[in-house]
Amino acid sequence: MLEELKEEVCQANLDLLAHGLVVGTSGNVSGRDDESGLVVIKPSGVAFDVLRPEHMSVVDLHGTPVEGPYRPSVDTVSHVYVYRERADINGVVHTHSPYATSFALRGEPIPVFTTTHAALFGGPIPISGYAVIGEEEIGREIVAHVGVGTAVLMRSHGVFTIGADPQRALRSALYTEECAEAAHLAILRGYVEPLPPQVVQASRDWYLTGYGQRPIGAGS
Template sequence: MLLEKLRIEVIEAGKQLKEYGLITLTGGNVSGRDEETGLVAITPSGMEYHALAPQDIVIIDLYGNIQDGKRKPSSDMITHLQIYRAIKRINGIIHTHSTYASCFAILNENIPVVSTTMANEVGGEVPVASYGPVGSEELGEHVIHNIKNQQAVLLQSHGVLTFGADVHHALKAAVMLEDAAKVYYLARTIGKPQSLSEEEIKRANDLYQNVYGQRSE
């Protein structure tokens, strides 16, 4: 089976999205790019994650040609592939309609960095990409225009995209963004949250990426 390990990683990320409450039913999608071959493993359209087997994950090239698999790929495939072609550092993409972050997508408001937790994995203010129909090249172009150093973009009137060096990091960004969006939402109900300075955002991100956790000798 082609890219079996990556297929399993994609499935496991989808299951964890469900466990963290970031998706409902068959909403959202997950993909990962294999750095060696350049091929992409993406979830099939309209199938629940708990029922997926590795053979259900579709393997495509960067232009959407199916290389392995019999399922129809996600309806957001075009956007995923546009991002992979444009930004080489990204090898994992996750799309959700997570509740709190999506509130700001609906309001067409950026989510500022008001906590070190958001700075850690998300890495910067999350902007809103202008509206584009689902699955359109227009949507992908708007997303790419808004990707800087942060690991997430809101989709106007729709939901959230998060990215990472691999599927695992895209998942962490999705989880931590929703948590930060919830805190920001609640803080706004009782006061005016203060954004962190760019210096503090960078400091928190560097600490998390290079010091936090266990390191191999």
């Protein structure tokens, strides 16, 4: 069942490893099927470099296993909480990417220092409260803090990102780490002034209306 989604979620998990956002078995990607409501997620404790689509776990929106040879990720209850609360979200990513996690360990949001950050996220990447690993509490913290954005730093833990599909959630994870690295390196040299709110908003507006491809005839 859900063979295409299994392939998509498996590839997104492999991409986490390829981009250096995860090590060992820590981290995961999930995707929700709109029609059935079922969720495909990385299995628990299986190394990224051996993952195959047939290894993926399928669960319902309460985390109950439906199909798959392995137990689903320990973060499953957190993922499905987000899906239950946010009908617009069909992809969730969790990483411990080092630069973003360094902000999470300090309990600090990632400030908006670059126009790239402003365009993609529209504001600082927020920090959550503490939450217990493997519990629904993490999902509650994600929903409570993400707002209109796509990324949350889980205090003393790591990063969660969301998207309309697994690939867009993955893209948010990649850019969260890029923005965190740039911010970290800049702060090492001294105080950095965050971008003014009007610059952040202008960059965000441009991204939402002017970036990417549009059909011919849809404007210049």
